[in-house]
Amino acid sequence: MQKDTSSGDVSPSHVARVRHRRRPNEITTDGNRANGPALLVSDQNKYKSMLIRTYSTLWMMGGFVFVIYMGHLYVWAMVVVIQIFMATELFNLLRKSSEEKQLPGFRLLNWHFFFTAMLFTYGRFLSRELVNTVSSDHLLYKLVSGLIKYQMFICYFLYTAGFVWFILTLKKKTYNYQFKQYAWTHMILLTVFAQSSFTVANIFEGMFWFLLPASLIVINDIAAYLFGFFLGRTPLIKLSPKKTWEGFIGASVTTIISAFLLANVMGRFPWLTCPRKDLSTGWLHCDPAPMFKPEHYILGDWVPQWFPWKEVFLLPVQWHALALGLFASIIAPFGGFFASGFKRAFKIKDFGDSIPGHGGITDRMDCQMVMAVFAYIYHQSFISPHNFSVDAILDQIIRNLTYEEQKSLYQQLGDIIHARQFM
Numbered sequence: 275m276q277k278d279t280s281s282g283d284v285s286p287s288h289v290a291r292v293r294h295r296r297r298p299n300e301i302t303t304d305g306n307r308a309n310g311p312a313l314l315v316s317d318q319n320k321y322k323s324m325l326i327r328t329y330s331t332l333w334m335m336g337g338f339v340f341v342i343y344m345g346h347l348y349v350w351a352m353v354v355v356i357q358i359f360m361a362t363e364l365f366n367l368l369r370k371s372s373e374e375k376q377l378p379g380f381r382l383l384n385w386h387f388f389f390t391a392m393l394f395t396y397g398r399f400l401s402r403e404l405v406n407t408v409s410s411d412h413l414l415y416k417l418v419s420g421l422i423k424y425q426m427f428i429c430y431f432l433y434t435a436g437f438v439w440f441i442l443t444l445k446k447k448t449y450n451y452q453f454k455q456y457a458w459t460h461m462i463l464l465t466v467f468a469q470s471s472f473t474v475a476n477i478f479e480g481m482f483w484f485l486l487p488a489s490l491i492v493i494n495d496i497a498a499y500l501f502g503f504f505l506g507r508t509p510l511i512k513l514s515p516k517k518t519w520e521g522f523i524g525a526s527v528t529t530i531i532s533a534f535l536l537a538n539v540m541g542r543f544p545w546l547t548c549p550r551k552d553l554s555t556g557w558l559h560c561d562p563a564p565m566f567k568p569e570h571y572i573l574g575d576w577v578p579q580w581f582p583w584k585e586v587f588l589l590p591v592q593w594h595a596l597a598l599g600l601f602a603s604i605i606a607p608f609g610g611f612f613a614s615g616f617k618r619a620f621k622i623k624d625f626g627d628s629i630p631g632h633g634g635i636t637d638r639m640d641c642q643m644v645m646a647v648f649a650y651i652y653h654q655s656f657i658s659p660h661n662f663s664v665d666a667i668l669d670q671i672i673r674n675l676t677y678e679e680q681k682s683l684y685q686q687l688g689d690i691i692h693a694r695q696f697m
Contacts (some may be wrong), residue, residue, distance in 0.1 A: 276410075280487055282424075282576075284449065289500045294305050295682055300307065317329060321528065323631060324503065327499075327630075327631035327632065329630070329631070330629050330630050330631045330632055331496070331631075331632075334629070334638075335568060336490075342481065344634070345555040345556075346477050346478060346481065346553075346555075346621055347553050347554070347555050348470045348555070349477050349481070349484065350400075350474055350477060352475075353470060353473055353474055354392070354398065354641060355587055356381050356469055356470070356635055357392070357466050357467070357630070358388075358552050359475065359626075359628065359634075359635040360635050360636045360639060361384075361388055362637050363461055363625045363626040363628075363634045363635060364462045364465070364466075364636065365381075365384055365458075365462065365623075365661065367458075367620055367625075368454060368455065368458050369381075370451065373448055373451045375480065376447070376448055377443060377445065377448060377452070379443070380443060380452070380455070381438060382572055383439055383440060383443070383459075383541035384455070384459050386432075386435075386436045386439070387433070387436050387459050387460070387463060388459075388462075388463065389438060390429055390432040390433050391463045391467050392467065393425075393428070393432070393468045394425070394429035394608075395471045396471070396474065397422065397425040397429070398425070399471055399474055399475050399666055400474070400553070401425070401555055401667065401669065401672070401673065402479070402551065402668065402672065403406055403478060403551060403552050403670050404417055404418055404422070404551065404553060405419060405422065405551050406551050406552035406553075407552040407553040407554060409625060415677070416677050419672060419676075422672065422673060422675070423673060428518055431687030440452070440456060454692065465604075465643075467583070469644070469646060469647050470639075470643060470646065471641035472646045472649070472650035472651075473493065473642075473643075473646040473650075474532050474577055475523070476646060476649055476650055476653070477550075478502055478549060478550045479653060479658075480546065480549045480550075480553075481541050481546040481547075481550075482541065482546045482547050482549060482591075483653050484646075484649075485540060485546060486533070486536060486540055486595065486598060487598055487645045487646060487648075487649040488539060488642060488645070488646075488650075489532075489536060490529055490532065490536075490598060490599055490602035490603075490645070491606060491641045491642050492527075492644050493529050493602075494525045494526075494527060494529040494602050494603050494606070494607070494641075495525075495641070497521075497523060497524060497525035497528040498517070498521040498524070498525035498607075499521070500521075501518075501520050501521040501522075501523075501525060502516065502518045502520060502521030505518075505520040505521075505524070506518030506520045506521050508520060510522050510541075511611055513611050513614040513615045514610065514614045517611075518565050518671045521555070522607070525603060526603035526604060527603075529599050529602050529603040530599040530600060530603060531599075532594060532599065533595040533598055533599025533602070534592050534595055534596055534597060534599065536595070537589060537592040537595035538588065538589055538592055541565075541566045541589045541590075541591050541592070542566070544558055544562070545557070547560075547562060547566045547655075548560035551576055551665070564590065565587070565589070565590050565591045565594075565657065566589055566590075566591055566621040567590075568583065568587040568588065568589055569587065569588060569589070569590060570587055571586050571588055572584065572585045573585060573586065578631075594652070594656065594657065597652065598648075598649060598652065601648050601652075602641075602645055603644065605644070605648070606641045606644050606645045606648075607641060607666070608644070609641040609642075609643065609644035609645075610641050610642045612640065613625075613637065613640035624637050625637050671683065
């Protein structure tokens with residue numbers, strides 16, 4: 275009798291263990307020593323994982339080069355797709371199916387806030403390019419100008435509608451879950467849009483200011499992986515147990531040298547250096563900015579007698595590229611460390627599994643977002659002219675004046691210029 279009772283009773287903890295299904299990207303305490311000395315150099319399966327990672331990297335690089343060739347508008351579209359994938363991965367982190375069964379349509383509210391934030395962000399950053407695109411069509415020009423003028427009000431109205439929608443869907447037994455999701459959604463929007471919007475701004479300032487920083491992060495990531503793969507012995511940080519000092523130092527040197535050399539190559543192509551002032555996809559031609567005009571340097575006594583080159587031609591932007599390379603190698607990796615700590619908190623290995631050998635899209639974008647913000651701020655602080663430019667004034671005119679007021683301003687400017695010609 276006692277034997278039957280003991281065999282029939284099942285402890286609650288055992289039931290919980292049986293019913294718990296581990297996610298594909300979840301890590302366990304026993305199966306994965308998160309803070310153990312699991313260095314790549316001692317990993318038995320490192321060559322297999324390296325092959326998968328290399329295969330995925332080549333596909334991503336090929337697709338990236340193709341999108342760059344297609345033009346600025348397609349690169350922007352690529353950024354939007356990446357944002358959608360990142361938001362999907364982050365939304366799913368706190369999603370609970372049992373709770374959402376009681377809240378039909380609640381997931382749609384997250385995407386309402388997402389696309390409202392997208393409209394606000396890109397409406398602010400790309401208003402000038404949008405107006406320039408439709409300037410040849412009078413009716414469409416007036417429509418777009420009006421939308422841009424009231425864009426902030428429209429976005430606020432959409433956000434308020436989402437806020438009211440959220441309040442009306444509150445249910446007594448799911449208050450805690452709903453408010454957590456509301457806060458989590460806003461944190462995702464801040465993370466995704468506040469940083470990746472700077473990426474789009476860099477694209478239209480000139481593809482150079484997008485491509486060089488993004489390439490440096492890729493180079494740093496690959497170099498750190500290879501140096502750690504073959505030479506890594508000393509752990510760097512507990513948050514990322516496979517990161518090593520050897521990989522970090524080797525990648526830093528490689529990235530800084532690559533920045534100096536890549537800037538010289540990229541800076542010679544107008545397709546990369548010319549700013550795009552509309553949303554068209556045609557080929558770009560412009561006079562190179564002083565930053566991209568070669569300057570003559572005499573090495574003289576700086577090099578030994580046997581050195582074959584006594585003078586070199588360098589682009590001034592190469593010196594600025596050193597600052598980008600330094601940031602990409604020293605500071606940007608901390609975006610990856612932050613993501614690693616974030617994943618440890620949620621007990622997951624990767625944010626997703628959309629890229630074999632790499633994890634999810636968010637796993638690849640952690641350092642890129644930090645780098646994009648720095649590249650934009652650096653460009654605005656040290657590269658972009660600080661005085662009022664024609665483009666900046668035109669942007670204000672388009673935003674704040676009606677079509678009739680713009681015509682009046684045009685006529686007055688014409689009278690002033692005509693009068694000055696006679697003077």
